[in-house]
Amino acid sequence: MPRLVAMVAMLTLFGCSGAAPKLPTGGAGPAGGKAAEWIKKGDEAWQTRHLEPKLREALDAYVKAWQVEPSSRHALEMLSQSQFYLGERFLDDPDKKEEAHANGLQYAMLALLENPKIRERMDFLADKNSSPLAKRKHVGDCVEFAGKEDMAALYWLGVNWGRWGELRGIVRQTMDIPKIFAVMNKTLELDPTYHGGGPHRFFGAYYEAIPAMSGKDLEKSQDHFEKALQVAPKFLSNKVLYAQYYGVGADQEELYDRMLKEVLEAPDDLLPESRIDNDQAKRKAKDLVEKKDEIF
Numbered sequence: 040m041p042r043l044v045a046m047v048a049m050l051t052l053f054g055c056s057g058a059a060p061k062l063p064t065g066g067a068g069p070a071g072g073k074a075a076e077w078i079k080k081g082d083e084a085w086q087t088r089h090l091e092p093k094l095r096e097a098l099d100a101y102v103k104a105w106q107v108e109p110s111s112r113h114a115l116e117m118l119s120q121s122q123f124y125l126g127e128r129f130l131d132d133p134d135k136k137e138e139a140h141a142n143g144l145q146y147a148m149l150a151l152l153e154n155p156k157i158r159e160r161m162d163f164l165a166d167k168n169s170s171p172l173a174k175r176k177h178v179g180d181c182v183e184f185a186g187k188e189d190m191a192a193l194y195w196l197g198v199n200w201g202r203w204g205e206l207r208g209i210v211r212q213t214m215d216i217p218k219i220f221a222v223m224n225k226t227l228e229l230d231p232t233y234h235g236g237g238p239h240r241f242f243g244a245y246y247e248a249i250p251a252m253s254g255k256d257l258e259k260s261q262d263h264f265e266k267a268l269q270v271a272p273k274f275l276s277n278k279v280l281y282a283q284y285y286g287v288g289a290d291q292e293e294l295y296d297r298m299l300k301e302v303l304e305a306p307d308d309l310l311p312e313s314r315i316d317n318d319q320a321k322r323k324a325k326d327l328v329e330k331k332d333e334i335f
Contacts, residue, residue, distance in 0.1 A: 074108035077101070081117060088121075089315040091129045097121055112192070115150035119143045119195040124315055126202065137206040143199035145171035148178070150192035156184035175200065179221035190229045194237055197222040220245070235274030235313060236267030243267060244280050247288040260285045273310040275302045275320035283327060292335055299324045 081100030087093040098121040104114040126139030148171035152158045164177040178196070185193055197219055204215045223245075227238035243263035246256045264281040271277060278298040286295035302324040310317055327334075 074104040074111050074114065077104035077107065078111070078113055078117075081114075085117065085121075088124060089128075089318055094121060094124055094129065094315075098125065110153055112150050112153050112188075115146045115153070116191040116195065119147040119150065119192070119199060122146065123195060123199050123202070126199075128315060128319060133206060137203060140199045140203035140206065141172060144175060144196060144203055147192045147196035147199060148172070148174055151178070151181075151185070151189055151196065154184060154186070154189055157181045157189070160184060175215075176218065179218045182221055182225040185225055185229065187229050190226060190233055193222055193229070194226050194233055197226065197241070198237075231266065232270045235316065236270035236277060239263040239267035239270065240277055240280055244284040247284040257285065257289050260288065273305075273317075274313055275305060275309070275317045275324070278302050279320045279323050279327070282324075287334055290335075295327075295331070295335070299328050303328070 077100045081097045081104060084093045084097035084100060088097060098118065101114045101117045101121060104111055105118060108114065120143070122139045122143030126136040126143070130136045130139055152161060152171070152174075160181045161174055161177060164180060165174045175196075182193070200215060200219050200222070204219075223238060223241045226233060227242060231238045240263070243260050245260075246254070246263065247260040249255050264277065264285055267274075267277040268281070279302055282295045282298035285291065286298065302320055305317070305321070307318070308314070
């Protein structure tokens with residue numbers, strides 16, 4: 040089980056009780072203007088989000104768009120992504136990282152609740168006044184109503200949830216794994232190509248990391264990783280996790296070496312639209328190369 044817990048945490052690369060953090064409302068007071076204007080500013084800054092000032096600029100613009108138009112799915116989905124990258128890439132303090140991923144989780148939940156069928160189901164299952172963070176425990180009973188328009192919200196809900204749970208501790212993470220599985224299984228059904236084959240990447244690691252009694256299956260693991268690579272061969276996290284999970288689990292040292300070598304030799308501008316993801320993958324690949332003697 041500890042390896043499965045670590046797997047869910049790692050997939051977001053690439054506690055139990057306590058009050059939910061208050062969602063940020065922006066640093067400059069209530070926003071003026073139209074939501075579309077703030078979204079445009081956010082989208083422009085987002086293009087170079089691998090630079091921390093630009094990511095924060097995008098985050099601030101999306102917050103203001105959300106202030107003006109609380110039902111803006113685009114603003115909420117981009118806020119969830121922005122919080123994920125802020126926590127994963129630019130924050131070192133564990134408490135601040137936890138807060139960022141909790142916020143990302145909540146923004147994604149708010150985006151999902153813009154689906155009328157999901158909102159209706161959630162209102163039946165949960166207290167209407169409960170926080171988006173508290174409502175997450177019922178999301179597995181709502182995903183059947185999700186459509187393709189909910190793909191981004193579901194995916195970023197899953198990855199922020201995984202990181203938040205890992206930062207909260209093993210008990211929290213273990214409790215949440217089945218619910219995260221339900222969310223990610225729906226993303227696999229809706230769009231397995233999303234975010235560089237993200238759903239396939241998740242299940243490639245999942246089927247290697249789970250215990251044999253729970254359905255460990257190295258063939259399924261390899262199949263999902265191969266499909267992720269077919270979808271997005273330049274999305275380097277596919278190779279890093281292929282090496283880390285299937286390569287190690289199947290004792291495939293040659294595959295481990297080859298995948299990590301390809302990642303480290305890839306140019307920084309290999310996939311400009313995913314520069315922040317590939318930068319993170321390269322850091323992880325370097326770490327795995329350095330730790331190879333401890334792994335094999």
